[in-house]
Amino acid sequence: MPDSHQECFRLSPLIRGTLISVYLALVLPLPLMAPAALKPVLWTAAPLGLILVLAMLSEQVQVDQNGINVGHPGWCSWLIRRGWQLQWDQVKRLVPVGTSQGGTVYYLTTADQGHRLLPQRLEHFPHFLSIVEERTGIQTGSIRRLTPPWTYQLLFGLALSMLLIESAVAVGVRWGWIVIPAGYPG
Numbered sequence: 001m002p003d004s005h006q007e008c009f010r011l012s013p014l015i016r017g018t019l020i021s022v023y024l025a026l027v028l029p030l031p032l033m034a035p036a037a038l039k040p041v042l043w044t045a046a047p048l049g050l051i052l053v054l055a056m057l058s059e060q061v062q063v064d065q066n067g068i069n070v071g072h073p074g075w076c077s078w079l080i081r082r083g084w085q086l087q088w089d090q091v092k093r094l095v096p097v098g099t100s101q102g103g104t105v106y107y108l109t110t111a112d113q114g115h116r117l118l119p120q121r122l123e124h125f126p127h128f129l130s131i132v133e134e135r136t137g138i139q140t141g142s143i144r145r146l147t148p149p150w151t152y153q154l155l156f157g158l159a160l161s162m163l164l165i166e167s168a169v170a171v172g173v174r175w176g177w178i179v180i181p182a183g184y185p186g
Helices: 013-027 029-033 039-056 125-136 149-174
Strands: 007-010 060-063 067-071 084-087 091-098 104-110 115-117
Touching: 007 125, 013 029, 013 039, 013 149, 029 039, 029 149, 060 125
Parallel strands: none
Antiparallel strands: 007 060, 060 067, 067 084, 091 104, 104 115
């Protein structure tokens, strides 16, 4: 990596797409099923919630010859004020920590015992690890993604199925193929 070169790593598109799909599958039916008085509020809240989800999923990792910087782009950094940065020479080791789900997360540890969570859900993750290894001298060969891709693929399929079923029900109601009981408050 040349000295003036900066690279940016974003959240994996599979993970980002899956989480957006889950949000849509869970939230889109709410304004349709709500009582008439709540519909305007929910139609306003749904896009605002989507913007918040997009902001949270926009986290990016920038690396250059000096160090690593984890944060959000300018359009949402005023809203989501979390992030961190480290100079490469501050990183002393990687500490693995088991999760309650059986996975392993890794923390970059500094000389003053500071800990920063190593991002593991990035696109081009192997390339990111090679940069970390090159710049710190710490072996990263045993580090894997936090969650295998099949879990997100399954969740994406389930969210897509929910959206299709919800759409079919909405069309059925709209065309009178499905009748909503008269006592329903919506």
